[in-house]
Amino acid sequence: ERSKLKRLKTMKATTLDGVDVLMYANIELPEDVEAARTAGADGIGLFRTEFLFLNRGDMPTEDEQFEAYRKVVKGMEGKPVTIRTFDLGADKALDAMDRVKTNPALGLRAIRLQLAEPKMFRTQLRAILRASKYGKVKILIPMLAHAHEIDATLAAVQAAKQSLREQKIGFDEGIEVGGMIEIPAAALAIGMFLRRLDFLSIGTNDLIQYALAIDRSDETVSQLYDPLHPAVLMLVAHTIYSGEKAGLPVSVCGELAGDPAMTRLLLGMGLRVFSMHPSQILEVKQHVLKSEVAEIAPQVRKILRYSEPEKIREQIDKLNA
Ligand code: PEP
Numbered sequence: 377e378r379s380k381l382k383r384l385k386t387m388k389a390t391t392l393d394g395v396d397v398l399m400y401a402n403i404e405l406p407e408d409v410e411a412a413r414t415a416g417a418d419g420i421g422l423f424r425t426e427f428l429f430l431n432r433g434d435m436p437t438e439d440e441q442f443e444a445y446r447k448v449v450k451g452m453e454g455k456p457v458t459i460r461t462f463d464l465g466a467d468k469a470l471d472a473m474d475r476v477k478t479n480p481a482l483g484l485r486a487i488r489l490q491l492a493e494p495k496m497f498r499t500q501l502r503a504i505l506r507a508s509k510y511g512k513v514k515i516l517i518p519m520l521a522h523a524h525e526i527d528a529t530l531a532a533v534q535a536a537k538q539s540l541r542e543q544k545i546g547f548d549e550g551i552e553v554g555g556m557i558e559i560p561a562a563a564l565a566i567g568m569f570l571r572r573l574d575f576l577s578i579g580t581n582d583l584i585q586y587a588l589a590i591d592r593s594d595e596t597v598s599q600l601y602d603p604l605h606p607a608v609l610m611l612v613a614h615t616i617y618s619g620e621k622a623g624l625p626v627s628v629c630g631e632l633a634g635d636p637a638m639t640r641l642l643l644g645m646g647l648r649v650f651s652m653h654p655s656q657i658l659e660v661k662q663h664v665l666k667s668e669v670a671e672i673a674p675q676v677r678k679i680l681r682y683s684e685p686e687k688i689r690e691q692i693d694k695l696n697a
């Protein structure tokens with residue numbers, strides 16, 4: 377039994393009909409790298425860096441951040457590490473920052489806060505770039521909705537690079553910059569992302585929150601937080617399909633990717649990169665190994681045409697049977 381598990385860990389996640397799938401891990405602290413490695417993760421698909429300084433009053437310095445990022449990059453031994461810039465505000469509020477006001481999920485959160493605090497952004501970008509010398513690093517930007525936010529972000533990355541060059545500090549010149557698709561507007565107007573970025577990652581946790589107008593942290597409406605709402609499925613499928621058509625890698629790093637009951641649905645939509653909590657990796661991988669994309673894809677296309685929740689659930693059960 378134990379050797380079977382070990383084999384599963386080192387095995388590539390390939391479907392019965394030979395489609396390769398990447399199994400990435402979501403982490404919150406450098407220490408989590410151990411769990412990612414133990415689960416046999418192909419890389420880190422989401423490093424939620426804001427956890428580095430929750431429960432402390434001040435910002436971590438550039439050197440502190442650099443050490444934390446480098447630790448993850450070295451720990452992953454050349455496998456890709458996707459570092460998401462701070463997603464502060466809303467459910468990840470920071471004591472030291474009281475710029476976040478009412479309705480924080482719709483307020484100065486994530487990239488909006490970073491663009492409003494250029495020094496904080498520059499510090500983090502420099503730290504990430506410095507860490508990129510030690511392995512394969514990618515930058516991931518949360519909560520993008522506007523083309524000008526992407527442009528301002530890319531300009532900030534260029535400026536951070538230039539400052540390092542001037543100081544003769546090494547970094548990966550070809551570092552990729554990707555965006556989270558977690559606001560419905562971003563999924564619907566995906567073209568502006570495809571043209572500007574190197575990869576996309578779908579944040580289903582927020583995408584569901586914003587598409588259905590359900591506060592993800594409010595228990596009184598949690599029964600309405602439905603990942604299988606047809607509108608949510610349309611947004612996810614449209615993003616995956618558009619990325620594929622444009623030749624851009626697309627991952628899902630929200631909870632949906634770690635739910636084994638959703639594996640076949642996502643595979644059928646065309647998803648080839650899954651990122652999840654390390655504890656979910658083996659179970660989801662087992663589902664990938666037992667699936668045949670050629671058989672699933674037409675069934676999923678059918679599911680996407682349904683708008684009755686009952687029908688959708690019924691068909692997904694069939695898909696998983
Ligand atoms: C998401 O929104 O799905 C996501 C992965 O990011 P977070 O849960 O950190 O907001």
Ligand code: MG
Binds near residue numbers: 581
């Ligand atoms: Mg999110």
